[in-house]
Amino acid sequence: MILKKSYYSNPDVLYIANDLLGKVLYTEINGIITSGIIVETEAYKAPEDKASHAYNNRKTERTKTMFLDGGHAYIYLCYGIHEMFNVVTGQPGTPHAVLIRAIEPLEGTETMLLRRNMKEFKSNISKGPGSLTRALGITRQFNECKLYDSKSPVRIYDERIQYNKSQIGISKRIGVQYAEESADWPYRFFVKENEYVSKLSV
Secondary structure (H helix, E strand, O other): OEOOHHHHOOOOHHHHHHHOOOOEEEEEEOOEEEEEEEEEEEEEEOOOOOOOOOHHHOOOOOHHHHHOOOOEEEEEEEOOOEEEEEEEEOOOOOOEEEEEEEEEEOOOHHHHHHHHOOOOOOHHHOEOHHHHHHHHOOOHHHOOOEOOOOOOOEEEEOOOOOOOHHHEEEEOOOOOHHHHHHHHOOOEEEEOOOOOOOOOOO
16 A cells, blocks of 8 residues: 555654655656665654754755655755655655665566666665665656655555564664764664665764
């Protein structure tokens, strides 16, 4: 079942970041379907979050997507290389977002190998936010697409895959050391012992 718009309207971005674990991120691009189970996320809670692009309600040509209503995709380029896929959450004007950091592949694995230019299947095919977007074919052309729209090229489904509390890890986020006190906030959620989760120092 596709997640409804009301799901994303929840003002608690930490709840959504946790609850998205087990949901299925699905793309349908030029008739080609790929999908994977979300196994790692990070919450960004603006305006007080110094790690957020929208810290202090900073609104730019790039961040304006974050101020839309929950359920839109926020996709940006990182380091001039990696496309990063985020889920906008909350009410219009409140720039909360969840970065999807890793997926466990389900459908379209051969297509993923081609997109990643890999000859054999390894966990790094979709480990890390830049890898998963390449595997799923997600680019900035899909920025602002509505994830709850059944005709959208990028959608999220609830396939009743659930993890209990003991299976979910919580830590500070990766790569946000610049964010002063916000760098230590426990806003990263991941499925413990899942091979597709980032094995980076936090």
